[in-house]
Amino acid sequence: MRRDLHFDPIKTLAALETSAPASTYQGPRAIRDSKSLMSGIMQWFDKPCRVLDLGCGPKDQKLPVEFLCHSYVGVDYDSTKADLLADGHALPFRSESIDCVLSYAVLEHLHNPYIAISEIERVLRPGGLYVGTVSQGEPFHHSYFHHTAWALLSLLDSRPSLRPVRMWPSGDTLGSLGRMGSYSKPVRKSLALLDAFNIATPWLTPRMARLPAKDLQIDAIHRAGSIAFLVEKVASCA
Numbered sequence: 001m002r003r004d005l006h007f008d009p010i011k012t013l014a015a016l017e018t019s020a021p022a023s024t025y026q027g028p029r030a031i032r033d034s035k036s037l038m039s040g041i042m043q044w045f046d047k048p049c050r051v052l053d054l055g056c057g058p059k060d061q062k063l064p065v066e067f068l069c070h071s072y073v074g075v076d077y078d079s080t081k082a083d084l085l086a087d088g089h090a091l092p093f094r095s096e097s098i099d100c101v102l103s104y105a106v107l108e109h110l111h112n113p114y115i116a117i118s119e120i121e122r123v124l125r126p127g128g129l130y131v132g133t134v135s136q137g138e139p140f141h142h143s144y145f146h147h148t149a150w151a152l153l154s155l156l157d158s159r160p161s162l163r164p165v166r167m168w169p170s171g172d173t174l175g176s177l178g179r180m181g182s183y184s185k186p187v188r189k190s191l192a193l194l195d196a197f198n199i200a201t202p203w204l205t206p207r208m209a210r211l212p213a214k215d216l217q218i219d220a221i222h223r224a225g226s227i228a229f230l231v232e233k234v235a236s237c238a
Helices: 009-015 035-044 062-067 113-123 149-157 173-180 185-200 213-222
Strands: 050-054 071-076 098-104 124-135 162-169 226-233
Touching: 009 149, 009 213, 035 062, 035 098, 035 124, 035 226, 050 062, 062 071, 098 113, 113 124, 113 149, 113 162, 149 162, 149 213, 149 226, 162 213, 173 185
Parallel strands: 050 071, 050 098, 098 124
Antiparallel strands: 124 226, 162 226
Protein backbone atom coordinates (compact mmCIF):
# COMPACT_ATOMS: atom_id res chain seq x y z
CA MET A 1 0.00 0.00 0.00
CA ARG A 2 1.39 3.39 -0.96
CA ARG A 3 1.59 5.94 1.84
CA ASP A 4 2.30 9.37 0.40
CA LEU A 5 3.22 11.72 3.24
CA HIS A 6 2.89 14.64 0.85
CA PHE A 7 -0.74 13.93 -0.08
CA ASP A 8 -2.64 17.22 -0.05
CA PRO A 9 -6.44 16.79 -0.16
CA ILE A 10 -7.05 20.51 -0.72
CA LYS A 11 -4.88 20.63 -3.85
CA THR A 12 -6.14 17.25 -5.04
CA LEU A 13 -9.78 18.29 -4.74
CA ALA A 14 -9.10 21.65 -6.38
CA ALA A 15 -7.58 19.86 -9.39
CA LEU A 16 -10.63 17.61 -9.93
CA GLU A 17 -13.78 18.24 -11.88
CA THR A 18 -16.26 18.98 -9.08
CA SER A 19 -19.56 19.12 -10.95
CA ALA A 20 -21.72 16.24 -12.15
CA PRO A 21 -21.15 14.93 -15.68
CA ALA A 22 -23.27 16.51 -18.39
CA SER A 23 -26.69 14.86 -18.26
CA THR A 24 -26.66 12.70 -21.39
CA TYR A 25 -28.34 9.53 -20.11
CA GLN A 26 -32.00 9.34 -21.15
CA GLY A 27 -32.77 5.70 -20.40
CA PRO A 28 -34.78 3.92 -17.70
CA ARG A 29 -34.28 5.08 -14.13
CA ALA A 30 -33.26 2.78 -11.31
CA ILE A 31 -34.88 2.72 -7.87
CA ARG A 32 -31.69 4.39 -6.65
CA ASP A 33 -31.31 7.19 -9.16
CA SER A 34 -28.02 6.83 -11.04
CA LYS A 35 -28.59 9.17 -13.98
CA SER A 36 -25.39 11.12 -13.37
CA LEU A 37 -23.34 7.92 -12.97
CA MET A 38 -24.79 6.48 -16.18
CA SER A 39 -24.00 9.74 -17.95
CA GLY A 40 -20.40 9.40 -16.77
CA ILE A 41 -20.22 5.82 -18.05
CA MET A 42 -21.70 6.89 -21.41
CA GLN A 43 -19.08 9.58 -21.83
CA TRP A 44 -16.20 7.29 -20.85
CA PHE A 45 -16.84 4.22 -23.00
CA ASP A 46 -17.41 4.28 -26.76
CA LYS A 47 -18.07 0.54 -27.10
CA PRO A 48 -19.80 -2.18 -25.05
CA CYS A 49 -17.97 -3.14 -21.87
CA ARG A 50 -18.28 -5.40 -18.84
CA VAL A 51 -19.76 -3.72 -15.76
CA LEU A 52 -19.48 -5.17 -12.26
CA ASP A 53 -22.15 -3.87 -9.87
CA LEU A 54 -20.51 -4.32 -6.47
CA GLY A 55 -23.12 -4.48 -3.72
CA CYS A 56 -25.91 -4.78 -6.27
CA GLY A 57 -28.76 -5.25 -3.79
CA PRO A 58 -31.99 -5.54 -5.81
CA LYS A 59 -30.03 -5.22 -9.10
CA ASP A 60 -31.87 -1.99 -9.89
CA GLN A 61 -28.85 -0.77 -11.89
CA LYS A 62 -29.05 -3.70 -14.31
CA LEU A 63 -31.62 -2.08 -16.61
CA PRO A 64 -29.76 1.25 -16.97
CA VAL A 65 -26.44 -0.54 -17.59
CA GLU A 66 -27.94 -2.86 -20.21
CA PHE A 67 -29.76 0.08 -21.82
CA LEU A 68 -26.26 1.38 -22.58
CA CYS A 69 -25.50 -1.98 -24.28
CA HIS A 70 -22.99 -3.05 -21.63
CA SER A 71 -22.90 -6.52 -20.07
CA TYR A 72 -23.88 -6.58 -16.39
CA VAL A 73 -22.94 -8.79 -13.45
CA GLY A 74 -24.29 -8.06 -9.98
CA VAL A 75 -22.38 -9.13 -6.87
CA ASP A 76 -23.56 -8.99 -3.26
CA TYR A 77 -22.88 -10.96 -0.11
CA ASP A 78 -26.51 -11.64 0.84
CA SER A 79 -28.90 -10.51 -1.91
CA THR A 80 -31.02 -13.30 -3.38
CA LYS A 81 -31.11 -11.36 -6.66
CA ALA A 82 -27.33 -11.15 -7.11
CA ASP A 83 -25.74 -13.01 -10.01
CA LEU A 84 -22.92 -14.02 -7.67
CA LEU A 85 -22.75 -14.17 -3.89
CA ALA A 86 -19.35 -12.80 -2.97
CA ASP A 87 -17.49 -10.62 -0.49
CA GLY A 88 -16.26 -7.22 -1.67
CA HIS A 89 -13.02 -7.90 0.19
CA ALA A 90 -12.26 -10.91 -2.08
CA LEU A 91 -13.82 -10.53 -5.52
CA PRO A 92 -14.10 -13.77 -7.55
CA PHE A 93 -12.79 -12.28 -10.81
CA ARG A 94 -9.49 -12.49 -12.65
CA SER A 95 -7.18 -9.52 -12.45
CA GLU A 96 -7.84 -6.85 -15.09
CA SER A 97 -11.01 -8.59 -16.32
CA ILE A 98 -13.56 -5.82 -15.63
CA ASP A 99 -14.02 -2.61 -17.62
CA CYS A 100 -16.18 -0.74 -15.10
CA VAL A 101 -16.91 -1.22 -11.40
CA LEU A 102 -20.08 0.41 -10.08
CA SER A 103 -20.67 0.69 -6.33
CA TYR A 104 -23.76 2.66 -5.36
CA ALA A 105 -23.64 3.51 -1.63
CA VAL A 106 -21.43 0.52 -0.83
CA LEU A 107 -18.05 1.60 0.57
CA GLU A 108 -19.54 2.77 3.87
CA HIS A 109 -20.91 -0.74 4.49
CA LEU A 110 -17.59 -2.55 4.10
CA HIS A 111 -15.63 -3.64 7.17
CA ASN A 112 -12.29 -2.72 5.56
CA PRO A 113 -12.58 -0.30 2.62
CA TYR A 114 -8.80 -0.41 2.07
CA ILE A 115 -8.97 -4.11 1.23
CA ALA A 116 -12.03 -3.52 -0.95
CA ILE A 117 -10.40 -0.69 -2.92
CA SER A 118 -7.38 -2.94 -3.49
CA GLU A 119 -9.69 -5.58 -4.94
CA ILE A 120 -11.44 -3.01 -7.14
CA GLU A 121 -8.07 -1.87 -8.44
CA ARG A 122 -7.03 -5.46 -9.10
CA VAL A 123 -10.06 -6.50 -11.18
CA LEU A 124 -10.20 -3.28 -13.24
CA ARG A 125 -8.36 -3.27 -16.53
CA PRO A 126 -6.05 -0.32 -17.30
CA GLY A 127 -8.19 2.48 -18.72
CA GLY A 128 -11.18 1.14 -16.82
CA LEU A 129 -13.55 3.18 -14.67
CA TYR A 130 -14.70 2.98 -11.07
CA VAL A 131 -17.95 4.90 -10.50
CA GLY A 132 -20.16 5.18 -7.47
CA THR A 133 -21.38 7.04 -4.43
CA VAL A 134 -20.37 6.96 -0.79
CA SER A 135 -22.12 8.21 2.33
CA GLN A 136 -20.85 11.33 4.07
CA GLY A 137 -23.54 13.16 6.06
CA GLU A 138 -26.24 10.52 5.92
CA PRO A 139 -27.39 9.01 9.23
CA PHE A 140 -26.27 5.55 10.33
CA HIS A 141 -27.69 2.80 8.11
CA HIS A 142 -25.72 -0.34 9.00
CA SER A 143 -22.58 1.52 7.95
CA TYR A 144 -18.99 1.31 9.23
CA PHE A 145 -17.18 4.22 7.58
CA HIS A 146 -18.79 7.38 6.22
CA HIS A 147 -16.35 9.21 3.95
CA THR A 148 -15.66 12.91 3.68
CA ALA A 149 -14.20 14.05 0.37
CA TRP A 150 -10.77 14.05 2.01
CA ALA A 151 -11.23 10.51 3.32
CA LEU A 152 -12.32 9.26 -0.09
CA LEU A 153 -9.34 10.90 -1.78
CA SER A 154 -7.03 9.42 0.86
CA LEU A 155 -8.52 5.97 0.28
CA LEU A 156 -7.97 6.27 -3.47
CA ASP A 157 -4.46 7.62 -2.93
CA SER A 158 -3.57 4.35 -1.19
CA ARG A 159 -3.76 2.57 -4.56
CA PRO A 160 -1.01 3.52 -7.03
CA SER A 161 -3.00 3.01 -10.23
CA LEU A 162 -6.28 4.70 -9.27
CA ARG A 163 -6.70 8.33 -10.30
CA PRO A 164 -9.79 10.33 -9.25
CA VAL A 165 -11.29 12.14 -12.22
CA ARG A 166 -14.46 13.76 -10.92
CA MET A 167 -16.31 14.21 -7.63
CA TRP A 168 -19.65 15.91 -6.95
CA PRO A 169 -22.36 16.13 -4.27
CA SER A 170 -25.20 13.64 -4.41
CA GLY A 171 -27.80 15.32 -2.21
CA ASP A 172 -27.33 17.65 0.76
CA THR A 173 -26.97 16.43 4.34
CA LEU A 174 -30.19 18.15 5.43
CA GLY A 175 -32.16 16.33 2.76
CA SER A 176 -30.49 13.04 3.67
CA LEU A 177 -31.37 13.45 7.35
CA GLY A 178 -34.97 14.23 6.43
CA ARG A 179 -35.21 11.24 4.12
CA MET A 180 -33.24 8.64 6.09
CA GLY A 181 -33.05 9.75 9.71
CA SER A 182 -34.84 7.80 12.44
CA TYR A 183 -36.71 10.86 13.64
CA SER A 184 -40.41 11.45 14.09
CA LYS A 185 -42.34 12.34 10.95
CA PRO A 186 -42.71 16.03 11.95
CA VAL A 187 -38.94 16.33 12.48
CA ARG A 188 -38.19 14.63 9.16
CA LYS A 189 -40.59 16.94 7.36
CA SER A 190 -39.00 19.93 9.07
CA LEU A 191 -35.54 18.81 7.91
CA ALA A 192 -36.82 18.40 4.36
CA LEU A 193 -38.33 21.89 4.51
CA LEU A 194 -35.05 23.30 5.84
CA ASP A 195 -33.23 21.67 2.93
CA ALA A 196 -35.65 23.24 0.43
CA PHE A 197 -35.39 26.59 2.22
CA ASN A 198 -31.61 26.47 2.13
CA ILE A 199 -31.63 25.79 -1.62
CA ALA A 200 -34.16 28.55 -2.30
CA THR A 201 -32.44 31.30 -0.28
CA PRO A 202 -28.77 31.55 -1.27
CA TRP A 203 -28.98 35.32 -0.69
CA LEU A 204 -29.07 34.66 3.08
CA THR A 205 -25.32 33.95 2.88
CA PRO A 206 -24.09 36.87 0.76
CA ARG A 207 -20.44 35.91 1.20
CA MET A 208 -21.16 32.79 -0.87
CA ALA A 209 -22.18 34.97 -3.81
CA ARG A 210 -18.64 36.35 -3.90
CA LEU A 211 -17.00 32.94 -4.10
CA PRO A 212 -15.75 31.53 -7.42
CA ALA A 213 -17.86 28.75 -8.92
CA LYS A 214 -15.17 26.18 -8.09
CA ASP A 215 -15.23 27.09 -4.39
CA LEU A 216 -19.02 26.82 -4.35
CA GLN A 217 -18.83 23.35 -5.88
CA ILE A 218 -16.30 22.21 -3.30
CA ASP A 219 -18.39 23.69 -0.48
CA ALA A 220 -21.40 21.72 -1.76
CA ILE A 221 -19.31 18.53 -1.69
CA HIS A 222 -18.32 19.16 1.94
CA ARG A 223 -22.02 19.61 2.87
CA ALA A 224 -23.24 16.62 0.88
CA GLY A 225 -25.20 13.75 2.32
CA SER A 226 -23.39 11.49 -0.13
CA ILE A 227 -20.60 12.01 -2.64
CA ALA A 228 -20.48 10.67 -6.20
CA PHE A 229 -17.24 9.97 -8.01
CA LEU A 230 -15.51 8.79 -11.19
CA VAL A 231 -12.10 7.14 -10.85
CA GLU A 232 -9.81 5.90 -13.63
CA LYS A 233 -7.39 2.99 -13.44
CA VAL A 234 -4.40 4.45 -15.24
CA ALA A 235 -2.00 1.48 -15.37
CA SER A 236 -1.53 -2.16 -14.58
CA CYS A 237 -1.06 -2.87 -10.87
CA ALA A 238 1.02 -5.96 -11.60
